[in-house]
Amino acid sequence: MDQFRSLFDKLDQDKDGFISVEELHNEMKKIGVQSVNKAEAIVGNYDRNDDGRLDYEEFLSYLVDREKKWKIDFHVLDKNKCGSIDQEDIINVFKELGVVITRHNAKRIIQMMDKDSSMTVDWGEFLQHIILNPVENIGELVSSWKHSLVFDVGESRSMPIQLGQDETDVSVWGNFILAAGLADAVSRTVTAPIDRLKTQLQVYGSKAFSLGFKELKSGGFRSMWQGNAVNVLKGTPQSTLQCFIYTQMRLHTLGQQDSLSVLQRFGLGCISGAVAHAVFYPLEVLKVRLNLQQAGARSGVLLCARSIYQNESVSAFYRGFKPSILCMIPYAGVECAVHQSIMNWAKRDPANHSESKLFFFSFVAFASGQMTSYPLAIIRTQQQAQAFSSASKQTTGVHQGFIRIFEKQGLRGFYNGMGTSFLRAVPCALLNYLLTSKLEQILSEPA
8 A cells, every 4th residue: 555655646747636637538548548639537536526637546546446357367467477577478369369579678677667676567567557557457558558668660651660689470561461451541632632743843833733733724633643553553562662671671770789870771771762662663753743743634543554565665665764762762861760759769758759859759750851862853753754745755864854853944844833842741641650550559458
């Protein structure tokens, strides 16, 4: 009972003999529980006199209920029945739920609950953690650990994930790939009109707006989603391949190191991004062609591919590849390096673990990659669009492309459509982050 009294005194920050919602939430945030609704629910359920706070007796009632609920589950987690939870137990419970984690991450979870620095968690330490982390079952507990430690499981679709020692085990990837695929398809579909406008701005400049209004009149609302099918078809497989290549190279490079240097992250991001981009590049060409096609034209993915093959050549599927690969190298490299560096910094302070901050960090990484590579993206898109723009036909190489854009539009021409790219990135990244986390949690729950 003494430990319960000391916990009550710790939570009672203003020493008035009561725990308010704000005081409870402040302590919960330190272990990554960001939602104030959970603190409100605890106070609401155990506040017998409806004064909006908990006295010691009311708080003790909550503790007793948590003790009854989690006593059996603690013994389930304690696999070797030694009376405490260690790193092996943490690794095993994650593995049972289809997630492989490193010993380093298992150690961090133990340290989050370990009060006496023994590197094991006894029942008293576990109970204190579970009091402030009001989850209902082991599946929810594991999900909360993943979130609170900022496990990199796809907050940004272009960001390689880090799973652990056994990334070659296909079963480990199953839930993530399915969740990421569904989230990616939804986010791309919702933001498809903005993406199409960006492509038109890159090729036609300011004329894209007047062309867009004409197409909307002739082709209707549906024309705004032209080319979305191939965009969805391309997106998730490319991101998944990039993730797989990155994690395999990361394991090989990491060795006995605790983490990669910024230069190493940049290099691995460049290589994984370039290889994945090269494999799926023909679909990128098809997407651009369909985005620029006149509204209402009866030409799906297969018809468009056949037209390019018959009227141009096989090499047309890789038109613009040189500036594209030069664009992907700084984009993937800078984004990976910035994202991983920011996340490593964020892990040090629980205050940085809120969803809004994690989203902001991912957006900063995306913006960094975009700004360093966007001029090459303009040249790439213009070369891909040769069948639709007479101006792009004269852009035969990267050097010539730079000169022509500068002569016609000045420095501004190198960033046509970047505003729409950022505009699309906000809802796209937000949908990806929220949907992937939620879907992965649902898929990871035991049947």
